[in-house]
Amino acid sequence: xxPYRTHTCGALxxxxxxxxxxxxxxxHRKRDHGGVLFVDLRDHxxxxxxxxxxxxxxxxxxxxxxIESVVTIDGEVKARSAGTVNANLSTGAIEVYARAATVLxxxxxxxxxxxxxxxxxxxxxLRFRFLDLRRETLHANIVRRTKVIADMRRRMETAxxxxxxxxxxxxxxxxxxxxxxxxxxxHAGKFYALPQAPQQYKQLLMVxxxxxxxxxxPCFRDEDPxxxxxxxxxxxxxxxxxFVTQEEVWETMEPVIGGVFEAxxxxxxVTPTGTFPRIAYEDAILKYGSDKPDLRxxxxxxxxxxxxTASGFGLFEKIVGGGGVVRAIPAPSTADKSRKFFDxxxxxxxxxxHAGLGYxxxxxxxxxxxxxxxxxxxxxxxxxxQLGLGPDDGLxxxxxxxxxxxxxxxxxxxRVADQLGLIEQDCFKLCWIVDFPFxxxxxxxxxxxxxHNPFSMPQGGMAALxxxxxxxxxxxxxxxxxxxxxxxxxxxxxxxxxxxxKAFELVGLSKADVEERFGGLYRAFQYGAPPHGGxxxxxxxxxxxxxxxxxxxxxxLFPMNQRAEDLLMGAPSPAGPKQLRELHVRVVEPxxx
Numbered sequence: 073x074x075p076y077r078t079h080t081c082g083a084l085x086x087x088x089x090x091x092x093x094x095x096x097x098x099x100h101r102k103r104d105h106g107g108v109l110f111v112d113l114r115d116h117x118x119x120x121x122x123x124x125x126x127x128x129x130x131x132x133x134x135x136x137x138x139i140e141s142v143v144t145i146d147g148e149v150k151a152r153s154a155g156t157v158n159a160n161l162s163t164g165a166i167e168v169y170a171r172a173a174t175v176l177x178x179x180x181x182x183x184x185x186x187x188x189x190x191x192x193x194x195x196x197x198l199r200f201r202f203l204d205l206r207r208e209t210l211h212a213n214i215v216r217r218t219k220v221i222a223d224m225r226r227r228m229e230t231a232x233x234x235x236x237x238x239x240x241x242x243x244x245x246x247x248x249x250x251x252x253x254x255x256x257x258x259h260a261g262k263f264y265a266l267p268q269a270p271q272q273y274k275q276l277l278m279v280x281x282x283x284x285x286x287x288x289x290p291c292f293r294d295e296d297p298x299x300x301x302x303x304x305x306x307x308x309x310x311x312x313x314x315f316v317t318q319e320e321v322w323e324t325m326e327p328v329i330g331g332v333f334e335a336x337x338x339x340x341x342v343t344p345t346g347t348f349p350r351i352a353y354e355d356a357i358l359k360y361g362s363d364k365p366d367l368r369x370x371x372x373x374x375x376x377x378x379x380x381t382a383s384g385f386g387l388f389e390k391i392v393g394g395g396g397v398v399r400a401i402p403a404p405s406t407a408d409k410s411r412k413f414f415d416x417x418x419x420x421x422x423x424x425x426h427a428g429l430g431y432x433x434x435x436x437x438x439x440x441x442x443x444x445x446x447x448x449x450x451x452x453x454x455x456x457x458q459l460g461l462g463p464d465d466g467l468x469x470x471x472x473x474x475x476x477x478x479x480x481x482x483x484x485x486x487r488v489a490d491q492l493g494l495i496e497q498d499c500f501k502l503c504w505i506v507d508f509p510f511x512x513x514x515x516x517x518x519x520x521x522x523x524h525n526p527f528s529m530p531q532g533g534m535a536a537l538x539x540x541x542x543x544x545x546x547x548x549x550x551x552x553x554x555x556x557x558x559x560x561x562x563x564x565x566x567x568x569x570x571x572x573x574k575a576f577e578l579v580g581l582s583k584a585d586v587e588e589r590f591g592g593l594y595r596a597f598q599y600g601a602p603p604h605g606g607x608x609x610x611x612x613x614x615x616x617x618x619x620x621x622x623x624x625x626x627x628x629l630f631p632m633n634q635r636a637e638d639l640l641m642g643a644p645s646p647a648g649p650k651q652l653r654e655l656h657v658r659v660v661e662p663x664x665x
């Protein structure tokens with residue numbers, strides 16, 4: 073017999089009744105029924121109920137062992153009585169009568185519970201992550217994560233991609249976040265950077281003739297943590313293709329990403345492959361107030377500025393006359409809502425840093441509220457006809473400069489739908505956001521800057537760069553969005569050295585700057601670069617969605633906390649004087665105050 077187990081704790085069933093077995097695992101729970109002890113024994117594969125009575129030497133051993141101690145059980149498989157079968161367990165039809173028990177590793181008193189799913193302080197969970205990972209939901213999420221990644225790999229290989237590994241120690245790149253720098257011991261005063269993304273390397277692979285590349289790539293960005301991105305590192309399904317249009321990228325990747333969601337949807341509806349809506353960036357900002365629209369939400373934002381150019385409501389008329397906009401967010405079937413509902417939405421908008429959220433109530437065709445009173449019944453009727461609203465529908469307004477109004481309208485759209493229970497459940501709705509602006513205005517520095525990926529191909533090519541207002545130029549860039557989360561981003565690349573230089577000149581960088589910062593890519597483009605494009609899909613976000621988790625820490629093995637600290641391993645930690653001398657580094661303490 074094996075020294076530790078003949079079966080796992082998820083393997084035994086009725087066909088094993090009468091067999092002598094050996095199991096090893098953790099004591100999950102204990103229930104003392106007066107001379108009879110029931111123990112739930114747990115391993116990676118499941119739970120098995122162990123029974124020890126006063127006739128068994130195992131009873132004293134198991135009574136003395138703490139929860140989460142690792143034990144080996146020898147015993148006989150017996151069928152449970154009809155009234156005690158647990159249909160929720162794969163082993164619920166049997167139990168093992170213990171004849172002997174050995175403690176392989178005794179557990180001390182636990183700093184946090186393992187059995188159950190109760191909330192517990194995050195700092196404790198992360199400091200004792202090895203215990204936290206034993207909990208059922210988190211353990212299952214991590215297993216699911218590995219299966220999702222394996223499924224991605226299979227789908228990519230089926231689509232003709234080959235996995236290649238790119239360097240981890242590299243040069244700094246302009247991905248929009250701070251680099252993690254690694255000092256060089258050999259080259260005093262110089263630093264490597266951990267890759268924010270394998271962007272330049274994967275483009276170089278296309279120049280090198282590899283045609284279809286992918287990898288599950290670790291990426292490193294020294295940025296503030298948030299719920300949909302972990303501090304420090306994250307993983308993405310990175311890919312690149314040669315001789316493709318953006319439409320071919322979409323057609324290739326919809327079956328991969330959509331297929332992953334379908335494989336792990338557990339019965340939830342998924343947007344069918346080949347039908348992902350393609351929404352222009354400008355339309356997304358107008359209709360949804362976001363370039364990451366949640367299409368489960370049926371509410372559509374409308375620009376109603378034209379209704380207030382000569383309105384009795386002076387505030388909106390002044391905003392529109394000054395170049396601002398008014399956006400309307402419907403609140404359907406709110407006739408039964410009290411004035412408090414609308415006032416609380418206005419207070420919420422103010423708490424978000426906005427001037428407020430105007431509104432109109434309507435009940436059985438009668439308009440209510442200051443905006444309706446001042447704008448007039450005839451004007452409100454015309455507005456409602458345009459929006460297709462009914463006699464019991466309310467309406468909210470976000471007014472101001474276009475960007476501010478769009479942001480508030482988008483937030484309000486989400487909140488109204490949530491408050492009214494309008495967001496469709498149990499589904500994954502995917503869409504492409506396309507035609508992103510190539511440049512944007514940097515108000516702080518009063519200059520044009522790249523809006524997205526600087527290596528993208530501008531629509532219109534050199535003619536657009538030389539003859540158009542930079543802020544009017546669109547790029548062959550696209551994002552894939554699911555349920556309000558950006559899960560992938562990509563573009564067709566600019567593979568022309570002349571175009572590359574011109575694109576960077578418009579943000580104030582010279583040809584010499586391009587050669588210095590992106591010399592490898594720039595040189596490569598001068599020796600025959602194929603048209604190419606690709607994207608990167610966020611593995612962590614996709615797993616979070618399919619697991620139904622609310623935070624990336626719930627699908628990650630050993631995450632950092634909100635202060636970018638690894639409480640388990642004690643990172644970051646100070647380096648010793650010898651290490652610093654070897655790296656030619658001196659620590660400069662930040663100024664106090």
